[in-house]
Amino acid sequence: MPYELSDADQVHMLRKLLLYWDGQWFLKTVDEFGLEAAIRLNARVRAAFGRIEMRTLLRAVGKPRANDLQDAMRLIDTYAKVFMGNALRVQHEMVKPDRVEVRVYRCAAYEGAKLANLERVDQACVACETLWSAWIETLLPDTTIDVQYPMRMGKGDPHCYFIITMTNP
Secondary structure, three states, X not given: OOOOOOHHHHHHHHHHHHHHHHHHHHHHHHHHHOHHHHHHHHHHHHHHHHHHHHHHHHHHHOOOOOOOHHHHHHHHHHHHHHHHHHHEEEEEEEEEOOEEEEEEEEEXXXXXXXXXXXXXXXXXXXXXXXXXXXXXXXXXXXXXXXXXXXXXXXXXXXXXXXXXXXXXX
């Protein structure tokens, strides 16, 4: 008979294991192909997985797509809470119906990158640069967005700051 774990313990354990899996995959890719190739490959994989995440989330909440950019951000907030718990601290502000500003104050991927002690700590930032587009374009199909990244913790900034604009709402 298996040990009993509370729902909270199961969620906590699965969150950690997902992050550890990702980190180990990245480090072994660095060992095999070098840091620069691993960073490029990680960005491709993260964007592909990001699309899977949002399609899975849409099915879970019973929606075919987000209603608009504000709803897309609500869905991303939901996903972040479920997947990351307190390991990610993000705030967003709808500036206009077609523009949102996002600030990230705590990022588990960046924290993991620092712990890896590699010559670069921006590998999480490089993956993030394709992730937000993948998320929103999956939630809002047939929508093109532009994402600007004026501030990133991996580049030495105190927090990340992104500007997401729909270019064809």
